[in-house]
Amino acid sequence: MPPILPRLAACLAVLTVSAAHAETPPPVIAGKALFEENCITCHGPTASHGRSGDIRGSDYYRVRNATGGIERMPEIDVTDDEIRAIVAYLAHLKTAQ
Numbered sequence: 001m002p003p004i005l006p007r008l009a010a011c012l013a014v015l016t017v018s019a020a021h022a023e024t025p026p027p028v029i030a031g032k033a034l035f036e037e038n039c040i041t042c043h044g045p046t047a048s049h050g051r052s053g054d055i056r057g058s059d060y061y062r063v064r065n066a067t068g069g070i071e072r073m074p075e076i077d078v079t080d081d082e083i084r085a086i087v088a089y090l091a092h093l094k095t096a097q
């Protein structure tokens with residue numbers, strides 16, 4: 001008799017993970033709205049094209065630095081929480097490609 005229980009447990013784990021992926025977590029939804037409002041004009045709908053390059057998957061520090069104003073990107077008025085939501089959305093775009 002093969003050990004069925006560990007296999008069953010592994011199957012359940014996979015199912016649980018894929019179910020979690022199917023739902024879009026709230027910060028990603030908030031981040032999408034913020035991105036569309038503040039960033040999409042320059043970075044495009046996929047955040048990966050144009051002269052500003054691919055910014056998908058940028059971390060908190062990178063986004064905070066950029067929104068403070070860098071070379072060709074103007075300062076953008078976003079709060080710390082908004083930056084975190086945008087970072088969640090950029091991470092989502094990266095994994096959804």
Ligand code: HEC
Pocket residue numbers: 035038039040041042043051052053055058062063066067070071072073074076078086
């Ligand atoms: C007016 C156009 C414009 C807008 C609006 C804009 N960006 Fe940018 N962004 C740029 C350009 C151009 C660059 C390329 C870097 C450079 O040379 O300045 C850039 C670069 C970046 C980078 C990469 C910085 C690095 O370290 O290389 C990040 C992250 C970023 N932007 C995030 C954002 C986010 C988040 C928003 C919205 C809150 C936003 N940008 C809105 C023009 C813009």
